[in-house]
Amino acid sequence: MGKQMVMSVMSKDRPGIVADITGVIYQLQGDLADLNQSVLCDYFTMILIATFDDSVTPEDVVAGFSHIQPETKLEVVVKEMDTPMEIAKAKRVKETYILTAQGKNRSGLVYRIGLFCCQHGINILDLATTLSGDQYTMILQLDLSRVASVDTIRTSLTGYAEESGLTVVLQHEDIFKATSEITLF
Amino acid sequence: MLRSDHILATVEMIQKENLDVRAVTMGINLLDCRGGDVRETCRRVEEKIGMAAAHFVATCDQVSKKYGIPVVNKRISVTPIAFVGAGFDRHGFVELALALDRAASAVGVDILGGFSAQVEKGMTATDREYIAAIPEALARTEKICASINIASSQKGINMDALALIGQTVKDLAEITKDQGGFGAAKFVVFCNQPGDNPFMAGAIHGLEEADLVLNVGVSGPGVIARALDRLIHAKGRENLGLDDIAEEIKQTTFRVTRCGELIGRQVSKELGIEFGVVDLSLAPTPTVGDSVGEILQILGVDVVGAPGSTAILAMLNDAVKKGGIFASKAVGGLSGAFIPVMEDAVLAEAVGSGALCLEKLEAMTCVCSVGLDMVPIPGSVDADTISAIIADEMALGMINNKTTAARLIPVPGKEAGEMVSFGGLFGASPIMPVRNVGKSSRFIAWGGRIPAPLHSFKN
Structure with missing residues (x-):
């Protein structure tokens, strides 16, 4: 199935970055499988997975970008x-x-919630944060499949919320799908 | 990933505005429980409920924990008991009520509804025995709720039954006078009673239903009140019109309904029984901030009962339906805003201050669900006057093709203005004055039927 490579690209944001990056992959006859991009405070970042011929090396790809x-x-x-x-x-x-x-807002908020997840065997699949005034908001999508009991996590979270002074809410994703999407389940 | 603003709006609704699923009600058909005698029938009834609802409460709790949304009440509704106990005398019906009460306790539900009959056109001998059994049946049981359908748009109003019911309400209050007449709070009289309503005291498992079905009552007056507060604060009162307000109510109801449907469908899937309907009613509780009356105040009347109250309620009721109907696959039950006086702190306050009178409350029930609900009246009001108040409410439902109901509580030994409290979800209120007492006896004495109305020429 060829050689699968994962690429990470970061740059100051400008028009044309996606065309530039995917152009390099196209020139090397790579097959782009999946990508994810985001822009934060005028900085662009993208992670991509593509399959190339066995003869193509990571160095060739870097050279293409350069x-x-x-x-x-x-x-x-x-x-x-x-x-x-x-x-x-x-x-x-x-x-x-x-x-x-x-x-x-104060320093260490994301670190602490990251540590909490780590200590409880929770994998963070996605994380977005926003700062509005002095209010800091973190939204995390979590995989609890390695957790024995969601109840225990809820109890620990209550303790964590008291200790950290944060308002913490854990809800199943279905709730958000139900309230925000009109596809019938 | 889902959009952050949507996530935060939902979190706000669940956490800060106390979103809950008000009732998950399992409907159970009892027609196949009929045995050769009362004892055998009672045994089969207990057995069937015990089997059908064995895991009901635990499943509701488990789903509620998974999704982090409380299911406040777990209830059962059964086939109207007068059909199950056809041929029984009043003692037999009391025995049936006791059996239902034991079954409800055994499976751990909060309330069981369906100690009921349907007499909108005529009464059988069994129906009369059933009616005679109501006071004792409700006084001797803890979890049983009774209801009777006495009128419909198709059949008119059964005035013979209505005459009996006025006295039944009085007897019920009298036999439970130690609890302020609480028995009457467990009995509701209907016009056009739906067979899939999950809310008490009027829940039944209609004859048209399947063997087992699960209906869900979503609620959330508190959620709507907070959403409106937030909208007004964010946009400024001067920049909003009533159409904007109606839109906000629709959007909020949509989200509330979706949560209810999600929970209900999950419970029904886990139990392997059919999902029936979502009832879109706005049901207040005595808790501060969970009031329909408060929404009316936010929308512009200083006290509930002031001119404009009916118009606002009409808009609220309609917007709730519009938002909810799109959100749910199947809507049924009562689906409208409730204005139960004792269960809504703001309404009770309006009664206390004299702002809300019985006549205005009756007018308001023309545009919403479910009628003169949880209205405490002086214990001295006579049976005929009670029948006549109920007759007026039935006429509203009959003519307007809607469900209306009456749950009046003539509080023994108390007069207008005195407080009565039942605690918990049943709430508290000052007793509402009744004007023109004792002036309707000649009307009630007629008996017979008020014929079914025309269904055309509607003006």
């Missing part, structure tokens, strides 16, 4: 994947939970 001559340089990391996988058949987490934590 030939792009824009006004802003792309920071690129390319790695061959340890265990290649079929993206279309990749296992998705069956059910996820959404954790929201809100409170007065």
Whole structure:
């Protein structure tokens, strides 16, 4: 199935970055499988997975990126994947939970919630934070499949909320789908 | 991933505004429980309920924990008992009530409804025995609720039954006078009673229903009140019109209903029984901040009962339905805003201050669910006057093709203005004055039927 590589690109945001990046993959006859991009405070970042011929090396891909001559340089990391996988058949987490934590902004908030998840064997699938005034909001999508009891996590979260002064809410993702999407279940 | 603003709006609704699922009600058909005698019938009734609802409460609790949304009441509704006990005398019906009460306790539900009959056109000998059994049956049981359908748009009003019911309400209050006449709070009289309503005291498992079904009552006057507060605060009163308000109510109801349906469908899936309907009613509780009356105040009347109250309630009721109907696959039951006086702190306050009188309350019930509900009246009001008040409420439902109901509590030994409290979800209120007492006896004495109305020429 060829050689699967994962690429990470970061740059100051500007029009044309997606065309530049995917152009390099296209020139090398790579097959783009999946990508995820985000822009934060005018900085662009993207993670991609593509399959190339066995003859293509990560160095070739980096070289391809370095030939792009824009006004802003792309920071690129390319790695061959340890265990290649079929993206279309990749296992998705069956059910996820959404954790929201809100409170007065101060340093260490994300660290502490990250530590909480780590200590309880919770994997963070997605995390977004916003600062509005002095209120800091964290929204985490969590995989609790390795957790023995959601009840125990809720109890620990209550303690964590008291200790940290944050308002913490853990809800099943279905609730948000039900209230925000009109697809009938 | 879902959008952050949607997530936060939902979190706000669940956490800060106390969103809950007010009632999950399992409907159970008891027609196949009929045995050769009262004893055998009671045994089969207990056995069937015990089997059908063995895991009901535990499953509700488990789903509620998984989703982090409380299911406040777990209830059972059964086939109207007058059909199950056809041919029984009043003692037989009391025995049936006791059996239902034992069954409800055994499976751990809060309340069981369906100690009921349907007499909108005529009464059988059994129906008369059933009516005679109501006071004792409700006085001797803890969890049983009774209801009777006495009128419909298709059949008119059974005035013979209505004459009996006025006295039944009095007897019920009298036999439970130690509890302020609480018995009458467990008995409701209907016009056009639905067979899939999950709310008490009027829940029954209609004859048209399948063997087992699960109906859900969502609620959330508190959620709507807070959403409106927030909208007005964010946009400024001067920048909003009533159409904006109606839209906000619709949007909020949509989200509330979706949560209810999610929980209900999950419980029914786990139990392997059919999901029936979501009832979109706005049911207040005595808790501060969970009031329909408060919504009316937010929308512009200083006290409930002031001119404009009916118009606001009409808009609220309609917007709730519009939001909810799109949100749910199947809507049924009562589906409207309730204005139960004792269960709504703001309404009770309006009664206390004299702002809300019985006549205005009756007018308001023309545009919402479910009628003159949980209205405490002086214990001295005579049976004929009670029958006549109920007759007026039945006429509203009959002519307007809607469900109306009356749950009047003539509080023994107390007069207008005195307080009565039943505690918990049943609430408290000053007793509402009744004007023109004792002036309707000649009307009630007629008996017979008020014929079914025309269903055309509607003006």
